[in-house]
Amino acid sequence: MRTVLTLTLCLTLIWMVACGSEESAQYSDDSTLAHSPAANTYAYDVAEAEAYETVAVNQSEKTTASIAPLPTAAQQRKIIFTASVQLVVDEFEGVPAKVRALADKHGGFIASSSVQGSEGEPRRGNWKLRIPSEAFHTFLDGSKTLGQVRDVTSDSQEVTAEYVDLEARSRNLRKEEERLHKHLDQSTRSLNDILQIEREIARVRGEIERIEGRLNVLKDLTSLSTVTLSIEEIKDYVPEATEEPGFTTQVARTWGASIDAVGGFFTRVSLATVGFIPWLTVILPLALVGWLVLRKLRHHTNRAVPVAAGASEK
Numbered sequence: 001m002r003t004v005l006t007l008t009l010c011l012t013l014i015w016m017v018a019c020g021s022e023e024s025a026q027y028s029d030d031s032t033l034a035h036s037p038a039a040n041t042y043a044y045d046v047a048e049a050e051a052y053e054t055v056a057v058n059q060s061e062k063t064t065a066s067i068a069p070l071p072t073a074a075q076q077r078k079i080i081f082t083a084s085v086q087l088v089v090d091e092f093e094g095v096p097a098k099v100r101a102l103a104d105k106h107g108g109f110i111a112s113s114s115v116q117g118s119e120g121e122p123r124r125g126n127w128k129l130r131i132p133s134e135a136f137h138t139f140l141d142g143s144k145t146l147g148q149v150r151d152v153t154s155d156s157q158e159v160t161a162e163y164v165d166l167e168a169r170s171r172n173l174r175k176e177e178e179r180l181h182k183h184l185d186q187s188t189r190s191l192n193d194i195l196q197i198e199r200e201i202a203r204v205r206g207e208i209e210r211i212e213g214r215l216n217v218l219k220d221l222t223s224l225s226t227v228t229l230s231i232e233e234i235k236d237y238v239p240e241a242t243e244e245p246g247f248t249t250q251v252a253r254t255w256g257a258s259i260d261a262v263g264g265f266f267t268r269v270s271l272a273t274v275g276f277i278p279w280l281t282v283i284l285p286l287a288l289v290g291w292l293v294l295r296k297l298r299h300h301t302n303r304a305v306p307v308a309a310g311a312s313e314k
Contacts, residue, residue: 078163078218081136081225083154087147090253092123092233095146099127099229102142106135108224117233124232130224139227147231163218170211177204 089095096115103110108131117123131139140154180201184194 076160077158078160078222079133080157080159080218080221081133081154082156082227083136083140083152083225084228084230085140085143085149086151086230086232087143088150088232088234089147090233092117092125092231095231096125098146099125099129099231102139102146103129103131106139106142107132108135108139111226122233124230127229129227129229131227133223133225136225136227143227143229150232159218159222163215163222166211166215166218170208170215173204173208173211177201177208180204 096113099113100110108129110127111130112128113125115123115125129139140152144152180197183189184197184201189197
């Protein structure tokens, strides 16, 4: 019995010692791994990788934001816009200033202008305006507010194919010009070769200047549209049925037209009288002389008739 108890106690002690050794070894392994250089290197690599990844993402976002978007196909097209607008107004006063303000508002300018009319006569104005092509349609809408629309026509012409072709030809000619200059720089060339190369360079240079001149014209026409604006002061103008004014406006226009007609008649009569007065100094003396001559002739005729009658009686 004692032997059995002793054996059991020994086995229990051995088992407890073995469990403690395993826990100590596991703790030692964990501690060593946490403080070992390899563990620190692995932890640093992970943190550094995450940091690099964050910086890369931020840099990518900044680069993407800083890169301007590529122009669309519509923005690369070369289109020439032209338009003609004819308006009528009741009062021409202040119209030139409104036209200038409208052009400035849309980023354009007045290329040429002419205003005609005199006192007592209807006035009219013609303007040639250059408006940025992107503001072409908004400018047309704004111009219609300056008066009553009589006629509006617009046109567009796409010259993209011609523009691209001219650019390609210009590049090829420039390369050809560079090659000719390189040939000309060679000292082994004869005089005839040099003269021939110089003639060829002059021909190529002329082609380049002609093409570049046409490109500049196309750039100007496509970047700035051309609008011809005509505004006329017509007080008796009657618009179309869709734009017919009210009864009050029609009465006012009719009354104004009548007054203008009467005033114009008396004005023309007065001017004709004033213009005829200088001629009276010439016409009156001639008329007086003529009258005297006719009177004298009539007097002699009357005296000759009784004499002839007496002779016939004898």
